Amino acid sequence: MRLRSFFLTSIGMGGLWSAACAQTTTPPASQTSQSRSPVGYDAQVNLNALAGATGNGNGVVRSFDNRYEGVKGSPFWVDQWLPGEVELNNGNKITNIQIKYDALGHMLYLKTPRNDSVKLGEAFVKRFVAKQDDAPQTFQRLANAGDALKTKLVRVVYEGKYSLAELIQKNMQKADFKGAYSSNVRYDEIYAENAYYLIRPDGTSEKVKLNKKSIISALGDAAGPKVDEYAKTNKLDFKTESDLVKALAFAGTL
Structure with a gap:
């Protein structure tokens, strides 16, 4: 199916949009079981x-x-449509649009004026911003994040001398109910495997947990002890992103 010409004109994408987008479609949703009887x-x-x-x-x-x-489960980072904007690798921008991020298929769904949607391959996207609960969430590639992250779209929690990013990813566990040694799981399950990464000034990154021990260790001797003392003085809770951002901002002054 082809997008309506007025939509293409409104975003100004031309041939790039046609190449980047798959056919008009409806985003996948969690599926329920249906009995299959012979007919x-x-x-x-x-x-x-x-x-x-x-x-x-x-x-x-x-x-x-x-x-x-x-x-069971959803492939989307957030199931609801969110207002946002998209910047493509060639610099073109799509603004004032509703989006969904498919973290399983690595696709971005964009709602058209006709209330259906198109799929945009993640490889074409440089950056996108989705407003969740009135707070803009930015997904982009971090050029200084090293080989582990620089090719992937990550949610940027904080960007500075020391940065923090969350890699949003979903995986699927297939049903297993056939055979003598099956686990009798009768459904496919989509589950989240999100992970936080701390990016140091030298571009190296380390997978971390949101707790003080993990963060202080990843900061290393150069910043870890001073950030630890700063966190104690200011009663920071490393389990919350907002307090962790304060700690990393302080680390950036050292």
Whole structure:
């Protein structure tokens, strides 16, 4: 399907938009289970076999496995549409648009004026901002983050001499209910595996947890002890992003 010309004109993307976006679609949602019973030809085959209509009364009845229960969980960072803006790698910007970030498929969904949506590959996106609870959340690639992060869109919690970023990612565990040694899990499950990273001035990064021990250790001898003392004096809680930002801002002055 093609986007309406007025939408293309309104964002000014031209050929790049057409190349970057997949067909008009509706974002995937969590799926619920649906029982699959034989219908049509398959149902008639079963009836014929049960009734002995196959000629010798020993017809084989086709079996149907109805145990699969669908998909649980969501591929999206946030399930709701959020107001925001997108900047592409070529510098073009799309503003005043509703967006959803698919952290499983690494796609950005953009709502069109017709209330359907288009998919934009993450590789085309330099940066996007989504307003969540009136607070803008920025996703971008951090050029100074080293090889582990610089190719990925991350949510920037704080950017400075010492930066903090959250890598939003989802994975899927497939159903496992067949075979003698199965775990009897009858649904596919999408689950979050988000991770925080502290980026040091030299560009190296380290995966951290939101607690004082992990952060102070990642800051190293150059800043860790002084930040620890600063946090005690100011009663900072490393489990909250807001207090952690204060600690990193102080670390940037050292």
